[in-house]
Amino acid sequence: MLGNFSYCNPTKLYFGENSLSNLSDELKKYGDNVVFVYGTGSIKKNGIYDDIIKILKESNKNITEIEGVMPNPTVEKLYEGIEIARNHNADFILAVGGGSVCDFSKALSVSVNCNEEPWEKYFVRFEEPDCEIIPIGCVLTMVGTGSEMNAGSVITNQNTKEKIGHAFADEKIMPKFTILNPRFTMTLPKYQMVSGIYDIFNHICEQYFSGTDDNTSDYISEALMKSVIHSSLVAVKNPNDYEARSNIMWTATWALNTLIAKGKTTDWEVHMLGQAVGGYTNATHGMTLSAVSLAYYRYIMPYGLDKFKRFAINVWSVSPQGKTDEQIAKEGLLAMEIWMNEIGVITNISDLGVTKDDIENIADLTLTMDGGYKTLSRDEKIKVLSDSL
Ligand code: NZQ
Ligand code: ZN
DSSP states (O other): OOOOOOOOOOOEEEESTTGGGGHHHHHTTSOSEEEEEEOSSHHHHSSHHHHHHHHHHHTTOEEEEEOOOOSSOBHHHHHHHHHHHHHTTOOEEEEEESHHHHHHHHHHHTTTTOOSOHIIIIIISOOOOOSOOOOEEEEEOSOSSOGGGSOEEEEEETTTTEEEEEEOOOGGGSOSEEEEOGGGGGGSOHHHHHHHHHHHHHHHHHHHSSOOSOOHHHHHHHHHHHHHHHHHHHHHHOTTOHHHHHHHHHHHHHHTSSGGGTTSOOOOHHHHHHHHHHHHHOOOHHHHHHHHHHHHHHHHGGGGHHHHHHHHHHTTOOOOTTOOHHHHHHHHHHHHHHHHHHHTOOOOGGGGTOOGGGHHHHHHHSOOOOSSSSOOOHHHHHHHHHHTO
């Protein structure tokens, strides 16, 4: 049964090749002391930095910059950003980059006016902000995380090797607006492009592989999965295919803007395993998910057989004729594996630098979710991680 829920997503989206032209009008709605946040250099190489600075200057904004936000942003970088934003009396944050820059900007937005220690408050105790939140806007350059239209933020603590995400409940943390220009993603290296594609696919899986009820959210998920599979195969052959890249961008946003989780339970254990691997290795997010997925889904398949059978038939067009439910479900996962190899994602954690000796530590850093078909014990986490080597 579709459960009770409320749904509100306040992020305004501008999509398409000319979408950056909306930035100056959006900026008029917010304060003059702008913190311009970006990553480790890509926007300076591809010219997006110059375009943004021009618009900010023409809008007469007082600009300060936080540059060098790294993939898997760290809490140390957050402390540095808080200082810069406080000194600037920041009243607006403009995030230009991928999920790391967006996530960092959200963490910054709830920390600048907060008197408590942000790591402990938001990523250990998972509290909601009780201070003034600085509004953020986003110009997305890397596709996958959905951070552009959600209230999630993932921060890494290098001292403890913990990588922790907080899906904030407060809608004020969501970007006020996001500019989505598929052309901006075309300078992404192929490794990042396919990592983002797998991230999208897994966001959908995490919300799909849970529950036994008949609900609209799962039908929407199947359609999104089919779109991303189709477009990914076009994009790996021709990364400049605008139609494929724009479909991938749009699917990413819908895969994690809370819509397909509505009225149903969700899993998220692949992300917990992936985040533990990521905290340990600093590997690229989507690749940490692809590296553990096959072992995880094969392990939990018997506990959610009906859904895995449905996945095989509805998403991968497996013919059910003359086969047992288990055979059908296995064929679905095989089809998924073939697709993963075709787009070129990493399918084992050894390729990310994990060794047998690391497994127990990573299992201990893996948070336990209980919404999926099987709640993993410590031994089961060790098994899944060992099967992923
Ligand atoms: O640092 P820059 O120069 O920006 O380079 C980045 C980075 O090296 C590069 N890049 C981005 N756009 C580019 C580009 N290179 C060339 N051309 C462009 N147009 O790509 C690299 C990866 O960027 P990053 O932002 O780290 O990737 P992604 O978007 O995958 O974000 C990953 C982070 O988001 C978190 C992950 O855990 C990870 O920390 N997630 C956030 C979620 C959320 N907010 O809801 C959910 C996700 O499941 C995920 O956990
Ligand atoms: Zn993800």
